[in-house]
Amino acid sequence: MTRSRRPDPPPMRTNDVRVALAGTAAWTVALITLLIIGVPADARWWLWVCGAGIVIGLFGAWYTPRLQSTRARQAADRSARRAER
Template identity: 35%
Template sequence: MRLWLTESERRPDPAPVRTDARKALVAGTAAWLVALVAAVVTRDWLASIGFGWFVATAAIGVALGVVGLAVVQLRRRRRREPAD
């Protein structure tokens, strides 16, 4: 097996595949939301064992998931709109 090919030996790059990232983002955001609820319920215990930071981490995970969903939705809308 060779690790380096010349340009003439390379096959062309495949076409990019269209994917729907919304499902993955919804699943990840839901998982962070469950973690946030669990962390808020057990906040005192988490703080006593040195994991009080997990509440903020889970909240940031939910916020980033919501931002990611908004970005993906905006990109989908732009792709559908006809160019002027």
């Protein structure tokens, strides 16, 4: 006997910019730590990894609000078109 499936819960609202900035801060701390303690010559690529994490995090913090506003605008347009029908 199969039971009826419960409806999916609504998506959780999160502050995605804060998450991106927290990750950026973590990469910044890692970079500063590596610069303070010194890195062997054969492991210098870790500095680039930290730098890339910082750049990607800053881009995410800049891009996320634009992405969310575009998605909200598209959803409003779709619902307006459905209401016209």
